[in-house]
Amino acid sequence: MxxxxxxxxxxxxxxxxxxxxxxxxxxxxxxxxxxxxxxxxxxxxxxxxxxxxxxxxxxxxxxxxxxxxxxxxxxxxxxxxxxLPFSLVARPGIEGIEGLRGKRIGVSSLRAGSSSLVMKMLAAHGLHHPDDYEIIPCGPILARWELLRSGGIDAGLQGAPLNHIALDQGFVSLAEPRQDxxxxxxxxxxxxxxxxxxxxxxxxxxxxxxxxxxxxxxxxxxxxxxxxxxxxxxxxxxxxxxxxxxxxxxxxxxxxxxxxxxxxxxxxxxxxxxxxxxxxxxxxxxxxxxxxxxxxx
Known part of the structure; x- marks a missing residue:
């Protein structure tokens, strides 16, 4: 072998x-x-x-x-x-992507990965980094999920099945990107x-x-x-x-x-x-x- x-x-x-x-x-x-x-x-x-x-x-x-x-x-x-298999999952009480103004968004890395996606998605709604929100590099999906649950971040991209688990626990989805x-x-x-x-x-x-x-x-x-x-x-x-x-x-x-x-x-x-x-x-x-x-x- x-x-x-x-x-x-x-x-x-x-x-x-x-x-x-x-x-x-x-x-x-x-x-x-x-x-x-x-x-x-x-x-x-x-x-x-x-x-x-x-x-x-x-x-x-x-x-x-x-x-x-x-x-x-x-x-x-x-x-x-x-x-893309993601939901942009946020803590309860945040309404729409516009509700992320001034909030902390978790990403896998500043150099690559989900940060480009997040910046583009939020820019389409008039929110631009770093003036309108904070980006927190926190690692991949599992790390983002732990920080979202603990309050360390206010939102982040979550892929299946964690997006489904999050929604069942009362978190909210602000977007469901599925493009190539x-x-x-x-x-x-x-x-x-x-x-x-x-x-x-x-x-x-x-x-x-x-x-x-x-x-x-x-x-x-x-x-x-x-x-x-x-x-x-x-x-x-x-x-x-x-x-x-x-x-x-x-x-x-x-x-x-x-x-x-x-x-x-x-x-x-x-x-x-x-x-x-x-x-x-x-x-x-x-x-x-x-x-x-x-x-x-």
Missing amino acids: DKLTLAVVSRNYFNMPAWLGLHAGLFAAEGIDLTIDHIEGIEEVNDRVRDGRAQLAYGVTEHVILDAETGGRQVIIGGNVNR FQFTSLDVDAGWAASHRDLVLRFLRGFLRAHERFFTDRDLTREVAVKESGIEPRYADRAWEEYVQAEIFPRDGEASAAGVQNLIETSALIRDLPSRARTRAEDYIDRSWLAEARASL
């Missing part, structure tokens, strides 16, 4: 295809002993690919773009969260991949089978979600229904050109990258890997 490490962001539902592939033995069937490292700091996920502690990542896609703009070699070889947006993706160092071609292709065969299994096996998906994240079965089912109906995960495993393009354009509104070398989504995606893996199934 060949060992591989996949770095992922926290223990949230975004990891479901990898969890499913691991529990269903889809990677083991390809001779791969897969370790999934759950990382709380979103910057560290892609950092681990860069320094070799992980070979692959379900990383925040904006980090791939920022890495490329500074001469890095990371590339997107598959999709993950291709469409490559929030996270399957990323790899292009140089490492080129020198480990057979291993990457074997991983991708398991990856493709895991995506198909997610869409066709609700019962196993529920079981794995409960084991890995500790959520109640009813919330696992609600998350599965939302992800399937909206095709938040890509059934074919592919990254979304429209989603990456929306990310580039949103990031450009917030991040000052005067020397940006690439402007097209496909400049960051290498589809040859999945094409070859799919042909060998």
